[in-house]
Amino acid sequence: MIAIFTDFGVQGPYLGQMHAVLAAEAPGVPMVDLFPDLPPFNVRAAAYLLPAYSQYLPEAATCLCVVDPGVGSARRPLAVQADGRWYVGPDNGLFSIVIRRARQVRACVITRVPERLSASFHGRDLFAPVAAGIARGEDCPGEAVQAGTLVAPSWPDELAEILYVDHYGNAVTGVRADALEPDAVVEAAGRRCAFRRTFAEAEPGEAFWYRNANGLVEVALNQGSAAQQLDLAVGTRIRLP
């Protein structure tokens, strides 16, 4: 299985062109758009969402990850194997949280130069063919390097910030629920949010936090949009106890 993580969004001709390459070069391998609309250009947000949203994939899955504001510049193309699963994408910090949390890591700098390499769409021209190759069973598609040589920003272990707002208005953070006590109160935009196990446990209109289905702290409102009511957006800081 190839799982796509990108900030391309579901509109336009970007996902589809990557799908066409994957379908041609890894026939029969299912592809899923796991998180197709990560916040644009936001490598840090994506770095925290990646481990949370790839953790339940089969171990043999290959993650094709394209949040790449520096495409066309000198950043290196990578394939990283972390606890079995492969991640393919740019060396810009995108894999740094996955790597930090993994028990076993192997890293390769991709050296293959494709016949057609546009300046702006390495997702289609470089990363998709490499991901297809790995999904077909190829090993490290380039030069093995020490994981310690990769871009590794000094980001915190838990990122107390809104990383994504979904279409219901729920606001996902970069904090793992396991890092908080169940009676912790989180403050978002000045509003105190207690823990609720489910939406049904909250009063209508009550803002609360819950452990979302991927283990992250998520700020929500029962039968309403937390983002709208509390004025939350990608980048809004939250306060932990």
Add this chain to the structure above:
Amino acid sequence: MIAIFTDFGVQGPYLGQMHAVLAAEAPGVPMVDLFPDLPPFNVRAAAYLLPAYSQYLPEAATCLCVVDPGVGSARRPLAVQADGRWYVGPDNGLFSIVIRRARQVRACVITRVPERLSASFHGRDLFAPVAAGIARGEDCPGEAVQAGTLVAPSWPDELAEILYVDHYGNAVTGVRADALEPDAVVEAAGRRCAFRRTFAEAEPGEAFWYRNANGLVEVALNQGSAAQQLDLAVGTRIRLP
């Protein structure tokens, strides 16, 4: 074939995570996002759209249906076979119109408890694995119950209301075109709409109703947005003759 009906929307990590489960547990079975952006939390609208939009699927299709505002509460998880086709989802009325119109119905309450069951994403953790099992040929995945014991709200046979507005601004209702005479005039937001067979038959800017490609009465405007011009939204009542 597994056909997905949900209010998750096409954005975000929801559809993709269900796809990943289906691809892993029902390999080789095609999956299609039949109606991925049903109106959020609106079980009643979905109940009327479901029979209209599933009717042309192959009879062996399994419909994975997740409009589930009560996820995490006590509502029961269901698998219903109606005229051959299976429907998997919550017992909250979502299948009540399909059932009312079917000649043959079998119902099962899902008893399987998955190893991983999040409080908020039964679409991924419970309903997708059950749909995958049915698509692989499993029979009733739980305890057979009488269809008469299922949640069955006293909703009308035709719902004279806007249920969905598409991106052209066409407004789908819950009324079957067969329930109206071809010369019927429908009133939407105070505007009288005559029947037109096709968009090309209407004058530019004229509001009209037509039998949409799934047999429902749809209010439209030639070369314009009916929703915008007539101020129609999900929930707007229409008046039948």
Add this chain to the structure above:
Amino acid sequence: MIAIFTDFGVQGPYLGQMHAVLAAEAPGVPMVDLFPDLPPFNVRAAAYLLPAYSQYLPEAATCLCVVDPGVGSARRPLAVQADGRWYVGPDNGLFSIVIRRARQVRACVITRVPERLSASFHGRDLFAPVAAGIARGEDCPGEAVQAGTLVAPSWPDELAEILYVDHYGNAVTGVRADALEPDAVVEAAGRRCAFRRTFAEAEPGEAFWYRNANGLVEVALNQGSAAQQLDLAVGTRIRLP
């Protein structure tokens, strides 16, 4: 492979219903949504985007193309083979630029009348089954006609106009980059845009043009939305040197 080009958009029940037909009638053939949100009703814009975005598909790909404001009227349904690749859709000019640029063209008017033919959704009822048949290996599904008899509007070779705005705010034109000198300055909404090879080469906030990954002139802004900053929309004219 079946590649879908349409103005249906990614929302709603349209793409999914075409997918269901393709999955049933061309089992095992991968389908990709190559460009699912072409500008609504804009046959001319689609005609220029089609060759640019289909050029990298495998030669055996079938393009299912539905931008069809005249659906239900007398326009003819077509299947056109241009330099190997098949294109299926309405005879309304949609294929005219593909045809003009092809070395070899065969055209068929589709004569098959499907059992179920709705008045408004020929994409599902007529074009998808024909595309599925071609993908399964069928030849010309109708009556061979001379390419010269097809609708062929007198549109220019390069269309100096914004055809699509993506979710980053980049604005694609109908001009091939090969038609311009690399030092050409393009004027968009009164703003002079020089050539930059990559986003990284432009100053933050600088408007520029570049050869996009499909060979078209695209107006962009480094770390910003060109569409918003320059007030560009589909239909905005640009001035070439």
